[in-house]
Amino acid sequence: MGIQIFQVDAFTKHVFKGNPAAVCPLNEWLGDYILQKIAAENNLSETAFFVKKNDIYELRWFTPKTEVDLCGHATLAAAFVIFNFFEDSLHSVTFETMSGKLVVEKEETDLLFMDFPSRRGQPCDLPEELIRALGEEPAEVFLSRDYLVVYESENQIKRINPNMDLLEKLDSLGVIITAPGDEVDFVSRFFAPKVGVPEDPVTGSAHC
Missing domain, CATH: 3.10.310.10 (Diaminopimelate Epimerase; Chain A, domain 1)
Known part of the structure; x- marks a missing residue:
């Protein structure tokens, strides 16, 4: 075949x-x-x-x-x-x-x-496991299929080095981190080790 x-x-x-x-x-x-x-x-x-x-x-x-x-x-x-x-x-x-x-x-x-369908995240409590996985406390957190974690600066997004083992244990498919950009509207990264994608280069569904 x-x-x-x-x-x-x-x-x-x-x-x-x-x-x-x-x-x-x-x-x-x-x-x-x-x-x-x-x-x-x-x-x-x-x-x-x-x-x-x-x-x-x-x-x-x-x-x-x-x-x-x-x-x-x-x-x-x-x-x-x-x-x-x-x-x-x-x-x-x-x-x-x-x-x-x-x-x-x-x-x-x-x-x-x-x-694409809209997946509006709802404000949620900040899980302690999420803070430990990302290493920095965010300004806001929302939850739909994925956690949407909002930071204050592009530099924070660049320097985050997540603990994939901890991310894999969260009650979501993936984790989006985002912040206002220095020269663009916003920057973002997407992690989904639970489904075999430690970090996705670009993620369309993260912007629904």
């Missing part, structure tokens, strides 16, 4: 930049065990698998350790593969996913835009 695998660098115009995702087009779904083994062997933060059903594509995402319910860069990567290698006349692709229908549109400039 042969399976095509594409590797796409999302969120960038330059090779070896951005966030790489593997994309595997399938004619029909394989067993979860096989999908997980493929993702583990790819050893990227996400491997996307899609199957076309009528006019939409069913899409699933796997980290090296588990399936996840939402992933930004691998969704863009899957759309890029469809637009460029399967249906070059399309200007919009709809994915059916664990998080509902997701739409990616291609502009005339070939830029891709996607509409």
Whole structure:
């Protein structure tokens, strides 16, 4: 059995930049065990698998350790593969996913835009384990699927060296740390050792 695998660098115009995702087009779904083994062997933060059903594509995402319910860069990567290698006349692709229908549109400039569900975090108490894992006390903390930890300066974000063992024990999928940027609106980093992604280069779903 042969399976095509594409590797796409999302969120960038330059090779070896951005966030790489593997994309595997399938004619029909394989067993979860096989999908997980493929993702583990790819050893990227996400491997996307899609199957076309009528006019939409069913899409699933796997980290090296588990399936996840939402992933930004691998969704863009899957759309890029469809637009460029399967249906070059399309200007919009709809994915059916664990998080509902997701739409990616291609502009005339070939830029891709996607509409993602909002995951508004709620203010929460600051877990002691989170402070110990990050090593610095933040200004604010919010919780949705992930902890969103807000600091006061870009320098704090740069110098944090998290304890991955402690992060893995938290009651969230991942941890986003963010602060106002010195020359941009904000800076952020994303850690998800629980699902096999110690630190993700760029995380679309962290900005939902």
